[in-house]
Amino acid sequence: MSDEHDDAAPAAQTRHVEGLLEAKGLLDANELDRALEAFASGGSPAQGARVAARAWVDDGFRTRLLMKANDAVEELGLSMGGGIQPQRLKVVANSATEHNVIVCTLCSCYPIAMLGPSPTWYKSEAYRSRVVRDPRSVLADFGTTLPDDVHITVWDASSETRYMVLPNKPAELPEADLAAMVTRNGLIGTAVL
Amino acid sequence: MRTSRQDPPHHYRVPRYARGALGVVVEHIGEHPLPYDRSVVEPVFTVRFPAEQLFGSGTHDVTVDVWETHLEAL
Structure with missing residues (x-):
């Protein structure tokens, strides 16, 4: 080279x-x-963190977010606009028994408006091919070990929907403090908070 | 539902691992133009597949968004 x-x-x-x-x-x-x-003016994980923190402290917002995320994020002054085509945002919530992780196996679709540009590993062939087949071992590579009874769903973004994970609420704290605890990997689903 | 097994020369967004697989529609997510012909707008569905159905092993699920034309009702 x-x-x-x-x-x-x-x-x-x-x-x-x-x-x-x-x-x-x-x-x-x-x-x-x-x-x-x-893309240039775009998001950073701070936006996704605001969304998650609001969902943890406001049950009504959480319900609206999980039903129709595009409308809900507008309540926070955020938007999924700006793409080549209108993009639908789907937020999938973790629970005590369910864990979600996102990928785009075909290319690198990612909720840029909520999270900013994606990390390099998200676009790597290794992540994209392995996480759909064996998510538990991929999560282990990220230092994330889930109990055996937690079911995993991998969301492959193959059309116009962009997925984001709502992690489990990490603590009982005010909204701003909760937002500061949210990590990008938590919103992708490769980490728990 | 089952995804179609077709293997056209163009890109149609059903990942190879999910072709010909049995899954359950979980949501109608809207109407979107086909990636290879934007003049055709079709319903798109989120389809949930058990990993065992896709890869022969695994206890997790994988969801894929599929345009209606690439799904067969059972």
Whole structure:
């Protein structure tokens, strides 16, 4: 591998492909710009943490969040907008008997608006191929050991839905303190809090 | 429901591991354009599969979102 990284060629290829997609009517001229803007201005795990903390202290919000997350996060001034197509957010809640973990086995779909850009390992072939087959051993690699009687569901984001995990409430504390306890891996489901 | 076993030359978003597998629809999640033909809008469903059905072992479940055209009712 050379030490020089000239990105002129990929940039030209990208512009060429973008032009072709627009010419064929597969992409609206503004869609990519909107998506990139949303990506750049986008989320960080702090947003997902706010959502989780509110759900722990407000049962009504929790119910609305689990029923229709897109509307519920707007109550906090957050939005799932900005993608190439409208994205549906689905929040899946852990419990004493159920643990959830998210993946995109086909590519790298991720709730960017709630969590910001995804970690490198989330996009790795190792994570994507292993977590659907053997989630317990993948969680163990993250230092997360679940009791044997906790059932695991792996959510593979294969259409326009982006998944986020609502971890179990870690403590009885005020909302802001709870938000500070939330980790990105907790919202992905590779960690418990 | 069973996912279709078709193997078309284009990308249709049913992961290979879930093709031809038996699962249960848990939710109708909306109407979305097909990834390979955005002029066609179809219902999309979240389908839950037991790991044993997909991989021959495991006690967990995996859910996959599938466009209606790639599902067969049983």
